[in-house]
Amino acid sequence: MFESAEIGHQIDKETYDAAVPELRQALLEAQLELREQARFPLIVLLNGIEGAGKGETVKLLNEWMDPRLIQVETFDQQTDEELARPPFWRYWRRLPPKGRTGVFFGNWYSQMLQGRVHGRIDDAQLDQSISTTVRFERMLCDEGALIFKFWLHLSKKQMKARLKTLQDDPLHSWRISPLDWQQSKTYDDFVRYGERVLRRTSRDYAPWYVVEGSDERYRSLTVGRILLEGLQAALRLEERPRRQPHAAPVAASIDNRGLVDSLDMTQSLDKDSYQQQLVAEQARLAQLLRDKRMRRHALVAVFEGNDAAGKGGAIRRVTGALDPRQYHIVPVAAPTEEEQAQPYLWRFWRHIPARGRFTMFDRSWYGRVLVERVEGYCSQADWLRAYSEINDFEEQLTDAGVVLVKFWMAIDQQTQLERFKEREQTAFKRFKITEDDWRNRDKWTQYVDAVNDMVDRTSTEIAPWTLIEANDKRFARVKVLRTINEALEAAFARKR
Amino acid sequence: MFESAEIGHQIDKETYDAAVPELRQALLEAQLELREQARFPLIVLLNGIEGAGKGETVKLLNEWMDPRLIQVETFDQQTDEELARPPFWRYWRRLPPKGRTGVFFGNWYSQMLQGRVHGRIDDAQLDQSISTTVRFERMLCDEGALIFKFWLHLSKKQMKARLKTLQDDPLHSWRISPLDWQQSKTYDDFVRYGERVLRRTSRDYAPWYVVEGSDERYRSLTVGRILLEGLQAALRLEERPRRQPHAAPVAASIDNRGLVDSLDMTQSLDKDSYQQQLVAEQARLAQLLRDKRMRRHALVAVFEGNDAAGKGGAIRRVTGALDPRQYHIVPVAAPTEEEQAQPYLWRFWRHIPARGRFTMFDRSWYGRVLVERVEGYCSQADWLRAYSEINDFEEQLTDAGVVLVKFWMAIDQQTQLERFKEREQTAFKRFKITEDDWRNRDKWTQYVDAVNDMVDRTSTEIAPWTLIEANDKRFARVKVLRTINEALEAAFARKR
Structure with a gap:
């Protein structure tokens, strides 16, 4: 905060x-x-x-x-x-x-x-x-x-x-x-x-x-x-x-x-260190999820970030060493008809894991204060009240023993441009780039403001944001995994 | 409630x-x-x-x-x-x-x-x-x-x-x-x-x-x-x-x-019993206010009621045996300019007595849910939210040791008519009856509804309403005094 x-x-x-x-x-x-x-x-x-x-x-x-x-x-x-x-x-x-x-x-x-x-x-x-x-x-x-x-x-x-x-x-x-x-x-x-x-x-x-x-x-x-x-x-x-x-x-x-501008975006990992650290962190996570103290907790990881910041790649590295029965990935897109007939947070509540389980949200309830705010998909009154509703929601999660980690994966404008171009030129990546992505890019500063406000208003002691310097994908992936592991270990160490 | x-x-x-x-x-x-x-x-x-x-x-x-x-x-x-x-x-x-x-x-x-x-x-x-x-x-x-x-x-x-x-x-x-x-x-x-x-x-x-x-x-x-x-x-x-x-x-x-209709309005006191009980209750009040336990409390009495129900007479009987330095009477009329520039409850907060003191409100903060509601002097949103604001206010008073008694002095329509006529015919009482009084009388049923709602929503364990059957003035005055005395004694008996 x-x-x-x-x-x-x-x-x-x-x-x-x-x-x-x-x-x-x-x-x-x-x-x-x-x-x-x-x-x-x-x-x-x-x-x-x-x-x-x-x-x-x-x-x-x-x-x-x-x-x-x-x-x-x-x-x-x-x-x-x-x-x-x-x-x-x-x-x-x-x-x-x-x-x-x-x-x-x-x-x-x-x-x-x-x-x-x-x-x-x-x-x-x-x-x-x-x-x-x-x-x-x-x-x-x-x-x-x-x-x-x-x-x-x-x-x-x-x-x-x-x-x-x-x-x-x-x-x-x-x-x-x-x-x-x-x-x-x-x-x-x-x-x-x-x-x-x-x-x-x-x-x-x-x-x-x-x-x-x-x-x-x-x-x-x-x-x-x-x-x-x-x-x-x-x-x-x-x-x-x-x-x-x-x-x-x-x-x-x-x-x-803004906060994001203050990150050191030059941080990186060479290939060897990456391989070594990645494997170590993946093993540590697999171990932690099997720990019997995990029965008192659930794990929720939220992935938000700039377009092309590498959310998908990071999620794949998190799940790399896990049994598919151990986790659940919720990709968040436009709400279904059923979801539209309910309060905003309903579609996230329905995916809250039971104790012992791990759920990753690829985009999340923060959509309201990011894309919906910037694109005007909801009224100002709606996104303004969302901050406290989200804080309430997350407090209920952590009160119930959920370990909640939230990632903002940040890249700079130049890196994004390079990745967009690469996607357009690579056949199997072309589906990943749309008109929308280019349009969002035009609103870069509005998104910067929205991200700053979001972190200011929803980064709390019980559910802090972790900003990931993601210009270097290797550095980003290891930092994501390490953050999850540290959060789990801290929760296990706390008396409940 | x-x-x-x-x-x-x-x-x-x-x-x-x-x-x-x-x-x-x-x-x-x-x-x-x-x-x-x-x-x-x-x-x-x-x-x-x-x-x-x-x-x-x-x-x-x-x-x-x-x-x-x-x-x-x-x-x-x-x-x-x-x-x-x-x-x-x-x-x-x-x-x-x-x-x-x-x-x-x-x-x-x-x-x-x-x-x-x-x-x-x-x-x-x-x-x-x-x-x-x-x-x-x-x-x-x-x-x-x-x-x-x-x-x-x-x-x-x-x-x-x-x-x-x-x-x-x-x-x-x-x-x-x-x-x-x-x-x-x-x-x-x-x-x-x-x-x-x-x-x-x-x-x-x-x-x-x-x-x-x-x-x-x-x-x-x-x-x-x-x-x-x-x-x-x-x-x-x-x-x-x-x-x-x-x-x-x-x-x-x-x-x-309504609640008021369920009162037994035939209750009365003959002159002798009245004199005897009045003097006894007045002495009891004077005694209680001098009690050293009064230093931990303040006393606030609210008088509301139908026009001509005898609020003034009841207040005079309450103060009958008291030293004028011991109490303060706040007659509530239209707000002053200064008061209009403040939130509604401000003009009552300013008269809240210090510990050890006694204040009577002749009409009160309930004006908003009575006359202001019925006459349309404030918006519906304003009087609707007033119930919870009043409950908050009164909770703050009682939390601070204030003993709060609230009287609704009720007379029936026939009795009111007789009293109005009597006032018109008695020279020294004529100032007490105005066009407004006759106009209010036409809205009798709207007032009945407002009083019912008021009691339903603001009679609480910590600050209950006392309904006074006031067709008989003697009965009413003694009941008012006795209620105050009992409330003070109950407060003194409680551990704080």
């Missing part, structure tokens, strides 16, 4: 300076229009890693917009008055009225996360807080509020560097309290529970935006653009927004660097 | 026989139209008390409609195949396709309720099941499904009588398993957890309908009419329904007997 916010997004000064004046002007105009219409309030929640720039973002918003129309609310220790009343009273009393903006810096999420990280509440209580929060935000959005939730992120390394810098800076050193440092130690917990909270509370009408915080210019432009686009869209509505899905602007497009 | 399903609703044979042919014809037509359109499936969930007629209702639907288009699904013990997969797999595989009807007799609700009643899961796990279910049903409705959830109810006494009858009837006696009898013993638990589940899972797009099950004719007509109206409304939509709020047909109107 935080992967794409750890790749070192950056905006150079020139680009930034060129972009800011227009953005500021547009934000200011939108803000005045918000006041003019006075149909709904704007609520901005700022959460995330210490040092990722929450405070700076508040300052920036006040600088870029009219601060008289913004109320910044901080929530630290509860006051006596607050302690004497239900916990949410403190938030209710600070809600911005219609036409105004409230920036909640420290909020219901900070409270539940800190409570969990410091062990004041347990998992079940965290889940209860999450439900309360979902109901509260749904109510706010039903009442017309427009909510933006930002998670400003830093990798552990970035955070440490950042805290060090702040400490050395006399202007900032007062900010580094022992608590901050302590949080540096509890970074892992914070990220782990943060992911759970984000996954459970991201809704199409109030999604989380994860923004990498290490580069100030990138962070500022990204937050500003997301706010601007969302606010403008809401202002254009005929009615006040009512749980209106956000338009999901793609953060990655701001510096044209 | 179950109160209005325990008052002995009945339909006589003549009325029933007259109504059924038309209803059957219309249901059959709607069902064929559903198949014709094939845009969405109809899902009917049947839950409730043993012996309340779940099985009979399934039989009836198959008799009244075309059984070839209905799939009846029962879920008992999980099969081996089901046990080897995630718990919801069993439901996914039995979903009816678009155009068809699935009757789920035994379903996700039966499973969680039985699990909780028999102690196989605890409260936190019940809450987790509830969240899973809410997400599942939201997804189904997003995909277009039309869901009806019926809770067929019996009072404990009715249930016992019913089980006895079935046992004596040779045709039915095979049905009375030891488990059924055991459930008779666990009736209280079943109702208690049932209420929690219904409260948390009732949504405007998939509400619960609580139907009294003791009279077969009443039950059948009610279920049939609710299904028919809801199905017809969905078929009329231009698009397939997508989390479309139900139209909430009022069950009470079928035999023209």
Whole structure:
């Protein structure tokens, strides 16, 4: 969920300076229009890693917009008055009225996360807080509020560097309290529970935006653009927004660097190493699937990727050393008539393996947020809600002991072109290339955005995506097999 | 929540026989139209008390409609195949396709309720099941499904009588398993957890309908009419329904007997008993409010009722023996400009008392589901979602130690007429009667429906409604005071 916010997004000064004046002007105009219409309030929640720039973002918003129309609310220790009343009273009393903006810096999420990280509440209580929060935000959005939730992120390394810098800076050193440092130690917990909270509370009408915080210019432009686009869209509505899905602007497009672009595509394996490693991993998989601990699990592997990235070849290598009775391959194509008469996920649920079994999906339920999104085969509302439905679905699988591995097989545009041409020239491969493939290729950047969003919103601790650098087929195949084996071994090692 | 399903609703044979042919014809037509359109499936969930007629209702639907288009699904013990997969797999595989009807007799609700009643899961796990279910049903409705959830109810006494009858009837006696009898013993638990589940899972797009099950004719007509109206409304939509709020047909109107009609309005107190009891209860309240255990609680009393039912007089008697610093009265009128710029509940949240304090609301947050509903001051979607928002709100209050008592002060039409006339003729009371009052009176039956719905959907174990028979003012005032006192004493006696 935080992967794409750890790749070192950056905006150079020139680009930034060129972009800011227009953005500021547009934000200011939108803000005045918000006041003019006075149909709904704007609520901005700022959460995330210490040092990722929450405070700076508040300052920036006040600088870029009219601060008289913004109320910044901080929530630290509860006051006596607050302690004497239900916990949410403190938030209710600070809600911005219609036409105004409230920036909640420290909020219901900070409270539940800190409570969990410091062990004041347990998992079940965290889940209860999450439900309360979902109901509260749904109510706010039903009442017309427009909510933006930002998670400003830093990798552990970035955070440490950042805290060090702040400490050395006399202007900032007062900010580094022992608590901050302590949080540096509890970074892992914070990220782990943060992911759970984000996954459970991201809704199409109030999604989380994860923004990498290490580069100030990138962070500022990204937050500003997301706010601007969302606010403008809401202002254009005929009615006040009512749980209106956000338009999901793609953060990655701001510096044209997505997660997939950050892969080292030069990785490769020579023929000998490949043969050797392939055989070893295949034997390991055959062994693992026969292990008696496999009776408590099922294995599901999802293969997605660019056209011609080698999904089929990878699947064949996975099954290379297996008895055909041990696995099942589900090729996902257009839905049948029977499937069309059912909810979207129905056609995948029907293929979920029983414990002890192994199923591979050649393309999968992610079709909705990839091809269906890009080609417009479903409405925006449909693909936006799909992220949380998919997360729910996968959580049900892993809760039931299913080991779930998900592969995005990535090749670059040049490699794809070469493979397409090769296919056209090779008789027995010609069936593999169609008009559609060329058409999809024209939408390369739209697919890049869709893949970034998909990984951001559905790569979770319980069901992470593995990105496969697939320019070199040998490297890709071995990495796929190894990832499956490691996931199985980790599951076997865990107590259930 | 179950109160209005325990008052002995009945339909006589003549009325029933007259109504059924038309209803059957219309249901059959709607069902064929559903198949014709094939845009969405109809899902009917049947839950409730043993012996309340779940099985009979399934039989009836198959008799009244075309059984070839209905799939009846029962879920008992999980099969081996089901046990080897995630718990919801069993439901996914039995979903009816678009155009068809699935009757789920035994379903996700039966499973969680039985699990909780028999102690196989605890409260936190019940809450987790509830969240899973809410997400599942939201997804189904997003995909277009039309869901009806019926809770067929019996009072404990009715249930016992019913089980006895079935046992004596040779045709039915095979049905009375030891488990059924055991459930008779666990009736209280079943109702208690049932209420929690219904409260948390009732949504405007998939509400619960609580139907009294003791009279077969009443039950059948009610279920049939609710299904028919809801199905017809969905078929009329231009698009397939997508989390479309139900139209909430009022069950009470079928035999023209609401909860309020079942009150014994002849109850009264003579002057001497009144004086004596009033003074005693007032002293008891003053004492209770000074009790040191009051520091852990706050007290909130809500007064709603028919015009001229005596709310003001009752409030004055409550405060009669109190120091004015001890309480606060909030008269609720039209919202101020500031309040209009906020979510609906904001203007009530701001008056929530701190621990140790007592606040009375003269009219309240229930305005939305009473006057605003009847007069059309808000949209149907707004008042429909208000029930669950109010339940959430009140749960937050009681979780924080607030003792919440809610009064509906009821008078009959004749008494209201007399009081209106008296007000018009008495100089110092004339300000109390306006054109509005006469206008509201014309909508008497709409208010009766609104009150019934309100009590059905918001009378909960944690915040029950108390209906006050207020034709006799003395009786009403003493009952109000006594109810407050008893609620405080019960709260003080509970361990927190």
